[in-house]
Amino acid sequence: MNKTARQALTLCKRIVIKVGTSTIMYPNGTVNLQRLEKLAFVLSDLRNQGKEVILVSSGAVGVGLHRLKLLEAPKTIPEQQAVASVGQSELMNLYSSFFFNYGQVIGQVLMTRDIVDFPESRLNAINTFEQLLMKKVIPIVNENDTVAVDELDHETKFGDNDQLSAIVAGITEADLLIMLSDIDGFYDRNPNEDKKAQLFHEVHHITPELFALAGGVGSKFGTGGMITKLNAAEHILERSGQMVLANGEDPTVIFNIIAGEDIGTLFTAKQAN
Template sequence: MIDCRSKLAQAHRVVVKIGSSSLAYGTGKPNLTRLESLVRQLSDLHNRGLEVILVTSGAVGLGLSRLGFTRRPRNIPEKQAAAAVGQGLLMHLYEKLFAEYGITVGQVLLTREDFTHRSRFLNARNTLYTMLSLAIIPVINENDTVAVDEIKLGDNDTLAAMVASAIDADLLIILSDIDGLYTANPQTDPNACLISEVTEITPELERQAGGAGSRFGTGGMITKLSAARLAMHSGMPMVLAAAACDNVLRRIIGGENVGTIFWPCSKLENKKRWIAYGSAVHGALHVDAGAAEAITHHGKSLLPSGITAVQGEFELGNTVSIIDPGGKELARGIVNYSSREVRLIMGRKTGEIERILGYKDFDEVVHRNNLALL
């Protein structure tokens, strides 16, 4: 058992994500008592000199309530309309509450594309760094009014982890309506036990993860495990706890045993972190056992001789998944050849590339420097 929660008090840059179910009652109306409590805690952390970034859900839920919906519509335009209404309501609440403590906040709306395109990713990161340098608390949400894919996913947990990774945060805190990760669903299994800490996300843990929670929220435990995996590979701990817990942020930063903590593992460098979790995947390369062994255990690049199949269509510079013989994704990487070219040279030696294609720009289909193990 690791007993290092006291180290959380050393965190300087903290990303806090608040879920929809923590911001609103079952009626869809905002839970003002909860909001006031969380804003007060965030403001106190800010006053202590910490850099605080807030990732918030709730725009669609508040919009649905204002528009009179009793449940989430399945129609995408209606969801976008609700987001357009709710985003203004949500930001107005945050501005009003933070202003009572003399703190300036700024709205940042992001989509997955802001992370999949490298230049946009760097621009977003620079904007966040500048806001922090000006003592502004960024209030981040998905741009649900235009991001159809993001609305389908409803994955602000992963968005929070991406933001935390992008700005090299020291700690990610995800606040939800559940007080941590359990061995089973505590709502249906009376024998479910809270897991205090996690050092590795295993297939067993993933099987224990359930579906979406409240009717106004779309995230579930599986999205929180995905966020935890990204945080762990970014070298930062993540704490999953209940927003309703008294002084939850102060207690987490103070090192108390609150919720479930996911401890970091080996840290990927920034570029490989982006390849693994930020870039869009355009296809897949299936490899044989020898190539899988060389990539996983010997730090080798992927050569055409080890490729057994090509899936999807992609171009030079796109990111692809690398799949082992058992069908498991073992890595992601940026390709040096298009899918058409790889289909022609797969299974062949590097010395044959020029004869087959008429040219050879690279020996490797994916160079080790552009490959991130998962």
């Protein structure tokens, strides 16, 4: 008897989890400590179960804005990078504190686009991830906003952490990418504006029609939106991977997803028989 695509998620061993800025911060720009603590608990427990876990975390700029008491992101690249520098250290301090409570060691991995574009640096990145996972460390990944730029011929920026998480899932050959956002999944229209919006439970192909249904950017403190999530899903499907887009309001939902429950939208090339 063939397992359904959802049931097959129970077999996933290497899992990349991406959390958006809206998941770890309140709308007023302060850090959601309760969610960070729950996230540390869930990922540490997955590690205890024998899963290999990689966390791709947004939020450096948002945390930096809060720490510097700024109401909105600055316009210039140097100012943005300065804010990211402050926020990244603050964010890692918070993660270190929460994961320490569960006896889980973490490691920071800051990436720029050129790392995966050049074979030698790409191999070095892969080797780093493999060593961290072998030592039962949870890598926490973010784009290196302090040095990344995207202008003229010098493209070192991923553009958003949705795309980064899909690339990390690819180079580490992860079994599953779980993307936590502030929405329950991918809908045929905006569920915040239309109560008749229908959730896509499974998606097997990313089409122009799906992109037409997606629109807008994410929260005031983030850079993502539904289009960036479809781009990430497209990258995942191109390598026959799997991705679940779900609401990160309660990080323990990760347990339910891995248990094969029908939560969020599953992007998979593997159609159930």
